[in-house]
Amino acid sequence: MRMIDLIAKKRDNHVLTPEEIKFMIEGYTAGDIPDYQMSAMLMAIYFNGMETEELKELTMAMVESGDQIDLSAIEGVKVDKHSTGGVGDTTTLVLAPLVAALGIPVAKMSGRGLGHTGGTLDKLESIEGFHIEIEEDEFAEMVNKNKIAVIGQTGNLTPADKAIYALRDVTGTVQSIPLIASSIMSKKIASGSDAIVLDVKVGSGAFMKDIKHAETLAQTMVNIGKSVGRQTMAVISDMNQPLGRMIGNALEVKEAIDTLKGEGPEDLTELCLTLGSQMVYLGKGANSLEEAHEKLIDAIQSGAALEKMKVFVEAQGGNPDVIDHPELLPQARYQFEVKADREGYIESMNANEIGIAAMILGAGRATKESELDLAVGLELHKKIGNPVAKGDVLVTIYADQEDVSETINKLIENIVIGDHPQDITLIHEIIQ
Numbered sequence: 001m002r003m004i005d006l007i008a009k010k011r012d013n014h015v016l017t018p019e020e021i022k023f024m025i026e027g028y029t030a031g032d033i034p035d036y037q038m039s040a041m042l043m044a045i046y047f048n049g050m051e052t053e054e055l056k057e058l059t060m061a062m063v064e065s066g067d068q069i070d071l072s073a074i075e076g077v078k079v080d081k082h083s084t085g086g087v088g089d090t091t092t093l094v095l096a097p098l099v100a101a102l103g104i105p106v107a108k109m110s111g112r113g114l115g116h117t118g119g120t121l122d123k124l125e126s127i128e129g130f131h132i133e134i135e136e137d138e139f140a141e142m143v144n145k146n147k148i149a150v151i152g153q154t155g156n157l158t159p160a161d162k163a164i165y166a167l168r169d170v171t172g173t174v175q176s177i178p179l180i181a182s183s184i185m186s187k188k189i190a191s192g193s194d195a196i197v198l199d200v201k202v203g204s205g206a207f208m209k210d211i212k213h214a215e216t217l218a219q220t221m222v223n224i225g226k227s228v229g230r231q232t233m234a235v236i237s238d239m240n241q242p243l244g245r246m247i248g249n250a251l252e253v254k255e256a257i258d259t260l261k262g263e264g265p266e267d268l269t270e271l272c273l274t275l276g277s278q279m280v281y282l283g284k285g286a287n288s289l290e291e292a293h294e295k296l297i298d299a300i301q302s303g304a305a306l307e308k309m310k311v312f313v314e315a316q317g318g319n320p321d322v323i324d325h326p327e328l329l330p331q332a333r334y335q336f337e338v339k340a341d342r343e344g345y346i347e348s349m350n351a352n353e354i355g356i357a358a359m360i361l362g363a364g365r366a367t368k369e370s371e372l373d374l375a376v377g378l379e380l381h382k383k384i385g386n387p388v389a390k391g392d393v394l395v396t397i398y399a400d401q402e403d404v405s406e407t408i409n410k411l412i413e414n415i416v417i418g419d420h421p422q423d424i425t426l427i428h429e430i431i432q
Helices: 003-011 018-030 035-048 052-063 091-100 120-124 136-146 159-169 177-190 211-227 249-260 266-282 289-301 304-315 351-361 405-414
Strands: 079-083 106-110 148-152 195-202 231-238 334-339 344-349 377-380 393-399 415-418 427-431
Touching (some): 003 018, 018 159, 035 177, 052 159, 052 177, 052 211, 079 091, 079 106, 079 177, 091 120, 091 249, 091 266, 091 304, 106 120, 136 148, 136 304, 148 304, 177 211, 195 211, 195 266, 211 427, 249 266, 249 304, 249 377, 266 289, 266 427, 289 304, 351 377, 393 405
Parallel strands (some): 079 195, 106 148
Antiparallel strands (some): 344 415, 377 393
16 A cells, blocks of 8 residues: 555545555554655645545544543543633633533543633643642542543644644645544544533634534534544534633633622623533433533532532642632732723624734743743623723733733724624534
């Protein structure tokens, strides 16, 4: 078998066999197939796509290229949640304790973030003492006892995907839906979950800018999951504006706490209840999505979700007093207000650019080596459709520097006030 023949086969839009896909992934991971040949294959896939069976084989070949996490020691159905990323996406911080409060095991492996803010691990580490370095057997014991634990990802999960992603990044093939779908699903499957819930973002702050491509990506990932025996569901949610009101690590932890109290922003609460309903349903904690939704609301109203957050934080070395006293979280030295220069309605908010405004303050990483400032970020006082009077505060900037002119200018440029109210749909579609 020769790689050049496989390239020509996919170039001519033919279907690769399981044996050919395995040969390609094993050969590239081992270093026997050079970058220039894999680059040619990626471009052929970019233009011609892949059939469902090809995608299944590609995904599993990447899964089998490295470690596979065995969660069999954890009792119950393990449900994982994945978001394709967004600005102010605090859902994991809310969902983990909320779903665990209903007895569904949440064994979450998360990463650190590049971009607007840190990843889930960075946000949790804004809680004093919280640690994510937990051995696999202790991780299982913790989930069995408390129904919740969050740790860092293993270093050798899907090495084939890591190598291929790096190549896609420099060959103009990042936007290929088959390659995106297999990349995401290989990591989720290798992480050992029994069922997978996907939050596919669409809009100015998302990887997918239009609903058609978001639907295709969501359906492709659901098909892959089902083809390899994982129950899989997806939500397509809006990211034309940041989710919730906080953008920043400690700020998002505070917002998650507020949401678990039943005092969180309407959009963040709605999305968490939608995703959480799917997690509880797939985890056999309810007979329908509607029943799961009601149980989640009860867990918030009864205080069970907030109590589970305290148990979770304390079990991983964090200070549980933070849950009742969020002022113990890192605090920025300065606050600045960005005010409206006219009356009207918020017409649009470029979520990606607003996220960059937070990154400039130090809330996110421009490179892997960047140092995070866990205290800084943005608080949005207005969202799309909200009425605005001249002089109203649009955003509060939390900073550890006195000169925030670059952030202010970016916010002013990317929050547009118009004359007419706009409607925005948070949940576009649910795919099962």
